[in-house]
Amino acid sequence: MSFVNICRENTDPFYRYKMPLIQSKVEGRGNGIKTAILNLDEVARALARPPSYVVKYFGYELGAQTSDKGRYIVNGAHDATEFQDCLDGFINKFVLCASCKNPETEIQIKEKGVLQRDCKACGHISFLDPRHKLITFILKTAGSGKKGKKAATASAIGGGQSITEIASGQKSASSAATASGSGEVAGHDDDDVLTKKIKAEAAALEDQQIQVADDDWAVDMSKEAIEARARELEGLSLGTENQEQIKFNEFGEWLLQETGESKDDLPSDVDIYKKIVELEILEQPETVQVLAQVLFDEDIVEQIDEHLGLLAKLINHDEDYEKAFLGGLERYLGLENQALIPAVPKILMAVYDKDLISEEVIVAWGSKVSKKYVPKDVSKKVRKAAKPFVKWLQEADEESDEE
Numbered sequence: 135m136s137f138v139n140i141c142r143e144n145t146d147p148f149y150r151y152k153m154p155l156i157q158s159k160v161e162g163r164g165n166g167i168k169t170a171i172l173n174l175d176e177v178a179r180a181l182a183r184p185p186s187y188v189v190k191y192f193g194y195e196l197g198a199q200t201s202d203k204g205r206y207i208v209n210g211a212h213d214a215t216e217f218q219d220c221l222d223g224f225i226n227k228f229v230l231c232a233s234c235k236n237p238e239t240e241i242q243i244k245e246k247g248v249l250q251r252d253c254k255a256c257g258h259i260s261f262l263d264p265r266h267k268l269i270t271f272i273l274k275t276a277g278s279g280k281k282g283k284k285a286a287t288a289s290a291i292g293g294g295q296s297i298t299e300i301a302s303g304q305k306s307a308s309s310a311a312t313a314s315g316s317g318e319v320a321g322h323d324d325d326d327v328l329t330k331k332i333k334a335e336a337a338a339l340e341d342q343q344i345q346v347a348d349d350d351w352a353v354d355m356s357k358e359a360i361e362a363r364a365r366e367l368e369g370l371s372l373g374t375e376n377q378e379q380i381k382f383n384e385f386g387e388w389l390l391q392e393t394g395e396s397k398d399d400l401p402s403d404v405d406i407y408k409k410i411v412e413l414e415i416l417e418q419p420e421t422v423q424v425l426a427q428v429l430f431d432e433d434i435v436e437q438i439d440e441h442l443g444l445l446a447k448l449i450n451h452d453e454d455y456e457k458a459f460l461g462g463l464e465r466y467l468g469l470e471n472q473a474l475i476p477a478v479p480k481i482l483m484a485v486y487d488k489d490l491i492s493e494e495v496i497v498a499w500g501s502k503v504s505k506k507y508v509p510k511d512v513s514k515k516v517r518k519a520a521k522p523f524v525k526w527l528q529e530a531d532e533e534s535d536e537e
Contacts, residue, residue: 426462500524
């Protein structure tokens with residue numbers, strides 16, 4: 135499955151927020167012709183919006199009737215490119231923050247049916263255009279016609295719960311208050327079809343055998359992130375952190391520019407090391423994170439051996455560098471080349487056998503999901519693939535202790 139940046143205007147290959155390209159299929163003929171969107175659930179999950187919002191938006195923009203009963207259908211013949219261009223409009227109007235263009239937003243329903251986007255990245259709140267027909271659909275779906283009732287976010291409308299709360303089994307304060315203060319069943323909206331669908335999606339993301347960690351910081355080398363940090367300084371000179379981010383971005387762009395269509399065209403390890411020294415990022419663990427994202431392709435196991443001298447010199451048995459290198463691999467495998475995810479055990483065996491990453495760091499990394507480098511659902515896929523190797527390390531260690 136191909137992935138693109140959620141904000142397609144951002145061409146940065148290291149942009150953290152990705153979504154799958156829309157896949158569609160034209161069915162029927164004559165007056166009964168229609169188009170099925172095959173992977174709308176995955177696309178909507180990447181945007182943290184219910185798929186019914188997206189398909190209804192397509193209907194409004196394309197002037198066609200839609201259906202979301204089991205399958206997502208738009209009447210008429212439409213190709214995937216048409217849907218993708220239309221999706222850009224939905225993302226700009228209902229997903230991206232109006233200030234920092236970050237997709238980590240929630241749609242909140244205020245009094246009198248006013249909808250606003252609350253950005254969890256920069257804190258900016260912007261109001262949605264009330265003239266768009268989708269606003270009426272969201273309000274109707276959320277059941278906000280009752281006076282004095284506030285719904286939660288658009289990512290999980292129903293019973294005042296967000297997608298995070300549903301996934302964790304928590305109840306919102308308003309639902310708890312209703313349950314304790316009256317004899318009625320709390321959170322009537324919890325029983326609607328939309329909420330059941332969202333709960334099912336949230337449950338599918340849960341992996342009970344893996345503990346979830348809340349590491350929510352990572353090196354974001356996108357231009358938008360750099361500009362947002364610069365704006366926060368309100369015209370003052372860039373601080374040390376922003377300067378480092380710019381250097382990592384420059385390093386990644388230099389590697390990509392110097393590389394042709396094949397990874398065989400990469401600069402030599404000596405030239406890469408000279409560039410690292412030139413940019414003064416030799417003492418930064420994030421340097422190996424960038425390398426892990428650009429050095430490899432389908433022949434990653436062999437390429438690890440080819441670049442062993444450079445990687446060993448940079449990592450040098452430093453735990454922070456080892457973690458950063460694993461984080462870079464996680465980004466590359468989870469966001470850029472998911473076809474290689476089944477090969478994660480072989481890759482881990484290679485870095486372990488070459489003494490690049492220690493047993494302790496691999497076991498710790500494989501034992502808990504983290505959103506530091508990739509979204510949690512992607513992190514779970516990568517770590518699930520790594521389980522056989524992590525289990526092998528743990529069992530070998532137990533046998534050694536017994537002996």
